[in-house]
């Protein structure tokens with residue numbers, strides 16, 4: 001199976017997972033990226049079975065609206081029963097690195113307000129230790145150099161993602177050469193640097209369920 005087929009398979013599995021819990025008043029959280037896009041395309045078939053969605057990016061909101069799915073502000077709905085999103089890497093504890101598409105901050109906010117986080121990913125995203133994928137850190141632009149120096153002290157090799165402005169008007173540093181042994185502690189340490197808006201470690205609030213696509217089908221994994 002190709003990676004695209006695997007992404008499609010996990011998107012379909014997520015639809016099966018959430019369908020029994022949806023009602024006409026349900027507003028669900030929807031993530032960002034190529035895997036989440038496949039989920040959004042399939043969600044179109046459930047358009048009449050839910051009230052709408054909270055999107056974690058402008059791009060996802062636009063795609064949702066294109067399918068006739070109403071988008072709400074998170075402040076209007078407060079909490080969402082479920083948040084479905086992809087990941088760049090995920091470990092056995094269902095801690096993740098996210099933000100390859102620069103949507104990490106809004107993703108983390110919607111995830112924080114979700115009763116349940118379902119991660120959908122093809123098998124290539126599952127790792128023993130997080131960090132092969134460069135960890136994104138969203139920064140206030142004027143703090144970029146300072147934050148980069150602080151990240152070096154933590155052992156990372158931060159690189160400015162040239163030309164990328166987040167939906168929040170900020171910039172991204174990608175941390176290379178940075179294997180993360182304790183994702184919960186590192187998430188908090190990076191967030192404590194002045195000028196950091198968010199980092200792409202989703203460990204304090206990891207996923208509750210991972211739908212992982214492989215040659216044998218879609219595995220259903222809960223945190224180890």
Ligand SMILES: O=C[C@H](O)[C@H](O)[C@H](O)COP(=O)(O)O
Nearest residue numbers: 033034035086099100101103
């Ligand atoms: O900022 C982007 C998000 O964190 C995505 O969920 C992540 O990059 C995975 O994207 P994809 O499904 O395209 O691999």
